[in-house]
Amino acid sequence: MIAGIGAPIVAGLGLGVALAGAPGPVQAVLMAESIRGGVARGLRALAGANLTFGLLLVCLALGLSVAPPSGSLLRVLQVVGGSLLVWLAIDGLRYGHDVDPEAAGRRGLHPTARGVLAIVLNPGAWFFLGAVASPLLASAGRTGGRTDAILTAVALWLGAGLGDIGVVLLGGVGLRRVRARVVLWIRRVLGAVLAGLGVWLVVEGIVP
Numbered sequence: 001m002i003a004g005i006g007a008p009i010v011a012g013l014g015l016g017v018a019l020a021g022a023p024g025p026v027q028a029v030l031m032a033e034s035i036r037g038g039v040a041r042g043l044r045a046l047a048g049a050n051l052t053f054g055l056l057l058v059c060l061a062l063g064l065s066v067a068p069p070s071g072s073l074l075r076v077l078q079v080v081g082g083s084l085l086v087w088l089a090i091d092g093l094r095y096g097h098d099v100d101p102e103a104a105g106r107r108g109l110h111p112t113a114r115g116v117l118a119i120v121l122n123p124g125a126w127f128f129l130g131a132v133a134s135p136l137l138a139s140a141g142r143t144g145g146r147t148d149a150i151l152t153a154v155a156l157w158l159g160a161g162l163g164d165i166g167v168v169l170l171g172g173v174g175l176r177r178v179r180a181r182v183v184l185w186i187r188r189v190l191g192a193v194l195a196g197l198g199v200w201l202v203v204e205g206i207v208p
Contacts, residue, residue, distance in 0.1 A: 008140035012152040015136070016159020019128065020167070025085055025197055026125070027167050029118045032088065032190045033111050034171030041111050042168035048115025050161045056119075056129055057153040061137045061146070068130035069123060075205040081121035082201025088114065089194035123201065 020027070026049055034042030060066060069077055091109075119125050133156065141149035 008136060008143065008148060008152045009155045012136060012140075012154075012156035013159040015132070016156040016161070017163045018159075019156075020160045020163020024124055025081070025122050025194075026115075026118045027164070028085075028190060028194050028197065029088060029114055030164055030167045031171040032194060033114060034168045035190065037111070039168060039172030042172045045111040045115040045118075046161070046164050046168050048112035048117075049119050050115070050157070050164060052116045052119040053125070053160060054153075054157040057133060057137070057157050058150065060129065060134050061141070061149040061153040063141075066126070066130045066134050068127045074123060077121060077123040077126065078201045078205030081123055082198040082203075082205065084117055084121050085194045085198030085201065087198075089191040089198060093188065093191040 030042055030045055030049070033045040056066075133153075136156075137149045137152055140152040144151075
């Protein structure tokens with residue numbers, strides 16, 4: 001089965017898990033939201049990111065063609081996406097002293113919206129969809145038809161979701177069990193990581 005029409009499905013599942021395990025803007029946002037407001041807030045951010053990613057994968061499986069961004073479009077994504085990360089970093093540091101999940105949840109942009117934007121404005125996500133996911137789903141469609149393409153998309157989505165749940169649990173349960181002072185320093189480090197990623201993307205988008 002794995003050597004036949006099931007190979008793309010298995011590959012999609014493994015690729016999804018590997019994707020979630022690779023550090024990037026989405027994982028940084030999920031970790032920051034989980035530490036800021038606990039597992040509940042982290043899961044809301046995860047829902048936004050994962051459902052958006054899953055919808056895009058299903059569209060690819062149904063025949064939508066996505067090319068890796070380039071030229072002006074890539075520069076716009078880099079500047080806007082980088083600006084979003086910088087804003088999220090500043091927002092997190094501004095309320096970094098607040099360790100009350102309910103109070104944290106009442107401030108700023110809703111975590112689900114943050115998750116959605118972490119995908120939509122992430123150049124890396126569009127590169128993955130165009131350069132990796134699209135060929136994989138096209139291959140699954142050629143060998144097993146549209147059904148296999150959709151199953152491969154679902155497997156990739158589940159793999160990414162399982163990996164991201166681990167990130168949320170680590171931030172919302174594991175790291176929040178340590179002393180409040182340590183949590184505050186972790187938030188500051190995450191804020192610095194988000195800001196660094198954001199500034200790098202903005203510079204990449206502006207400088208030829």
